[in-house]
Each structure stands twice: as C-alpha cells, then as structure tokens.
Amino acid sequence: MNMLMKPNPNNAKIIIREVKIGDERGIARAHAAGWKAAYRGIFPDEILDGMSEEKGGPRFREAIEKRLSDDNAPPFLLAEIDGGIAGFASSVTPPQQAADIYDCEIKAIYVDPRFHRLGIGKKLVSETAKRFFDQGKRAMLIMTADGNPYRAFYEKLGGKPVEGLGSITVGGKEVPLIGFGWKDIRSLF
Numbered sequence: 001m002n003m004l005m006k007p008n009p010n011n012a013k014i015i016i017r018e019v020k021i022g023d024e025r026g027i028a029r030a031h032a033a034g035w036k037a038a039y040r041g042i043f044p045d046e047i048l049d050g051m052s053e054e055k056g057g058p059r060f061r062e063a064i065e066k067r068l069s070d071d072n073a074p075p076f077l078l079a080e081i082d083g084g085i086a087g088f089a090s091s092v093t094p095p096q097q098a099a100d101i102y103d104c105e106i107k108a109i110y111v112d113p114r115f116h117r118l119g120i121g122k123k124l125v126s127e128t129a130k131r132f133f134d135q136g137k138r139a140m141l142i143m144t145a146d147g148n149p150y151r152a153f154y155e156k157l158g159g160k161p162v163e164g165l166g167s168i169t170v171g172g173k174e175v176p177l178i179g180f181g182w183k184d185i186r187s188l189f
C-alpha cells in the first residue's frame with residue numbers, strides 16, 4: 001500500500017533515477033493507475049479493472065532485469081516523490097513504428113494521477129531524451145491510443161503529430177494509434 005499523500009508542489013522533492021530491483025511493485029502500481037486514468041472508455045473496463053500492482057509486478061521485474069543486464073539498453077527511468085514511486089518512463093530502440101524517421105521511442109510513460117501536473121512527466125521525458133542522446137540517438141517517438149485525454153502534454157513538449165501508425169488491440173478492442181515525434185531530441189533538454 002502506497003501511503004504517499006498529494007504533496008505540496010512548492011516543496012515536493014522529485015528525483016528521477018534509473019530503475020532497480022525492488023521497484024517493480026511501485027512501477028506496476030503507477031502503470032495500473034495511469035492506464036485507468038488514460039484509457040477508461042477507450043479499452044474495455046474488464047481489462048482496466050483487472051490491472052493491479054500484484055499482477056503487473058512480475059512483468060516489470062523482468063523488464064528491470066533486462067535493463068540492468070545491458071548498459072546500452074534503452075533508458076528505463078523512475079520518478080520518486082518524497083521517497084515514493086510516482087511514475088516511470090520505459091523505452092525501446094528501434095521504435096516499433098516509423099523507424100525510417102525515428103531512432104528511439106518512449107514506449108510507456110505513466111505518472112500516478114495523484115501526482116499529475118507537478119512537472120514529473122516533463123522531467124521523465126527530458127531525462128530519457130538526454131540518455132538517448134548520450135547513446136547516439138537523435139529522433140524520438142511516443143505513441144498512444146487515439147482518444148487519450150493527455151495528448152496536450154505531448155503537444156506542450158513540442159511533439160509533432162506522426163501519422164500512419166496503425167492500431168493497437170486490447171481486450172478485443174482495436175483503436176488507432178496516434179504518435180508524437182521530436183526529430184531533434186535536444187529540444188527536450
């Protein structure tokens with residue numbers, strides 16, 4: 001159980017760091033809360049209602065182990081607020097789509113809704129972009145399901161719409177993908 005309370009944005013201590021073993025439950029909690037906030041009415045309720053830190057933990061444990069086993073693996077960053085896990089950003093190379101233009105992708109970025117609008121999402125994107133740049137990457141993509149209520153976040157960070165990305169099917173429901181691209185990731189840091 002996460003006992004974090006909504007912090008005062010003026011003095012909350014936010015830290016962005018690499019993931020480590022033991023973070024998997026907190027990451028799964030932010031992931032489940034983020035999906036429920038972003039995809040209600042887009043993906044089936046039974047899929048969203050079935051998501052939890054207990055179910056997601058093992059999958060994220062595997063993803064953390066994969067990241068830690070290879071120094072050159074794409075960044076997998078976590079945001080802590082006042083010592084608890086508030087969100088994360090995981091990434092892939094090459095992108096799952098549009099790999100002719102983009103050479104890296106934030107595959108998932110989720111901030112627990114209790115901590116939205118505190119600047120955490122922006123810091124996660126910026127730190128991921130810096131690490132990608134250090135790995136020689138230059139153009140970054142983020143995709144999400146059409147109808148995602150948070151598209152203004154990606155637009156605010158300067159992401160340009162990317163078309164023709166196909167669709168994603170979750171629980172039998174097919175939804176078009178929308179994308180946001182940064183052809184020069186230095187604009188993010």
Ligand SMILES: CC(C)(COP(=O)(O)OP(=O)(O)OC[C@H]1O[C@@H](n2cnc3c(N)ncnc32)[C@H](O)[C@@H]1OP(=O)(O)O)[C@@H](O)C(=O)NCCC(=O)NCCS
Nearest residue numbers: 038108109110111116117118119120121122150152153156
């Ligand atoms: C998108 C998300 C990561 C943003 O995280 P966040 O920590 O709340 O974002 P920030 O506080 O860094 O926001 C930076 C700026 O983006 C814009 N922004 C963020 N959320 C917004 C919203 N809901 N509506 C309008 N603008 C928004 C604002 O301009 C904001 O700056 P401001 O608060 O000073 O006005 C978070 O809302 C989230 O986890 N959503 C669900 C996840 C998701 O949709 N993931 C899909 C892709 S894998």
